[in-house]
Every structure is written in C-alpha cells, then in structure tokens.
Amino acid sequence: xxxxxxxxxxxxxxxxxxxxxxxxxxxxxxxxxxxxxxxxxxxxxxxxxxxxxxxxxxxxxxxxxxxxxxxxxxxxxxxxxxxxxxxxxxxxxxxxxxxxxxxxxxxxxxxxxxx
Numbered sequence: 001x002x003x004x005x006x007x008x009x010x011x012x013x014x015x016x017x018x019x020x021x022x023x024x025x026x027x028x029x030x031x032x033x034x035x036x037x038x039x040x041x042x043x044x045x046x047x048x049x050x051x052x053x054x055x056x057x058x059x060x061x062x063x064x065x066x067x068x069x070x071x072x073x074x075x076x077x078x079x080x081x082x083x084x085x086x087x088x089x090x091x092x093x094x095x096x097x098x099x100x101x102x103x104x105x106x107x108x109x110x111x112x113x114x115x
Contacts (some may be wrong), residue, residue: 017029048065
C-alpha cells in the first residue's frame with residue numbers, strides 16, 4: 001500500500017518536486033511556489049482526490065489521507081519549524097470532517113472537497 005501511495009504521489013506532482021517517505025505512513029512533498037504555478041492548495045486537493053481512488057491492485061483498498069502544509073519564510077525558515085507547522089495543519093485536518101482540508105494560503109482557511 002505504501003508503494004502505491006508513493007507512486008500516486010510521484011506521478012501527480014511536477015518533475016521538479018520531491019516526494020519522500022519520512023517514516024511510517026507519512027510522506028512529504030517539497031515544491032517550489034512561484035507566481036506562474038497554481039497555489040499549493042490546488043496540488044493538495046489533487047493529491048487528496050488521487051489518494052481517495054480505490055487501489056484496484058490491492059482489492060479496492062481505500063486510503064484516507066490528511067494533509068498539512070507550510071510555506072518557507074511565512075511559517076518558518078528551518079526544517080523543524082516548517083515540519084511543526086505542517087504537522088499542526090495535518091492534525092487539525094484529522095479532527096475535521098474527512099471532506100475538508102485546512103490551508104494556510106486560503107482566506108477562509110478551509111477547502112471543502114465535497115461536490
């Protein structure tokens with residue numbers, strides 16, 4: 001299952017982004033944010049949807065994922081500060097409905113994923 005999650009993540013980010021498993025079932029995506037790229041919240045929404053799709057090669061196993069994000073200099077300048085901020089948002093997401101993701105770059109701080 002972890003290999004499938006890693007493949008889905010890697011296949012759905014830009015070639016300049018980095019996907020890494022940092023332990024257990026936790027992954028990190030490092031991505032440069034520029035004015036010419038969509039906001040990070042768009043990538044998170046896309047990855048959330050990709051991971052919700054049943055894993056047909058694993059008897060239609062479904063994965064629930066929580067996401068957190070941090071932006072360099074806005075939320076910290078060291079790895080530990082950025083990880084702490086992203087972890088905080090991830091745990092907030094776990095407490096909320098499975099259909100919502102909090103995002104620090106959105107004015108209302110919540111993206112509703114229900115259609």
